[in-house]
Amino acid sequence: MENHPIENLMKSTMESIKNMIDVNTIVGDPVESKDGSLIIPISKVSFGFASGGSEFSTCLNSDNAKYPFGGGSGAGVSVKPVAFLVIKCDSIRLLPMEQNNSYDRIIDSVPQIMDTIKNFIKKDDDKEKNSLDNDASPIE
Numbered sequence: 001m002e003n004h005p006i007e008n009l010m011k012s013t014m015e016s017i018k019n020m021i022d023v024n025t026i027v028g029d030p031v032e033s034k035d036g037s038l039i040i041p042i043s044k045v046s047f048g049f050a051s052g053g054s055e056f057s058t059c060l061n062s063d064n065a066k067y068p069f070g071g072g073s074g075a076g077v078s079v080k081p082v083a084f085l086v087i088k089c090d091s092i093r094l095l096p097m098e099q100n101n102s103y104d105r106i107i108d109s110v111p112q113i114m115d116t117i118k119n120f121i122k123k124d125d126d127k128e129k130n131s132l133d134n135d136a137s138p139i140e
């Protein structure tokens with residue numbers, strides 16, 4: 001059975017869209033800054049697609065008449081930067097482009113707060129360990 005022209009039209013349009021969009025469009029190439037940090041852009045990709053066609057009658061009395069086909073398709077793609085992933089030494093931060101409300105800011109700051117608390121506890125443990133090691137008096 002022969003393919004209908006609309007199928008070929010849709011197939012070629014979808015293949016073109018597939019060639020435009022890949023993983024590098026969403027997660028961009030890393031950029032290294034002067035201080036050694038890696039900055040990776042993250043984007044939101046949206047696209048739309050429409051296709052249509054019609055067959056035009058040339059001879060109404062013929063049962064086996066092949067009708068001429070007219071059709072078209074279109075697509076649109078939108079790429080919007082959403083955030084930047086910053087990797088510096090042993091910390092990773094996600095810097096969003098937009099923060100809609102204070103809840104988003106609180107959630108985004110939780111990893112930095114946890115790192116600060118972890119470093120603070122580690123410093124206290126190190127100081128306590130050093131003071132115990134330096135205390136040479138026997139326990140009576």
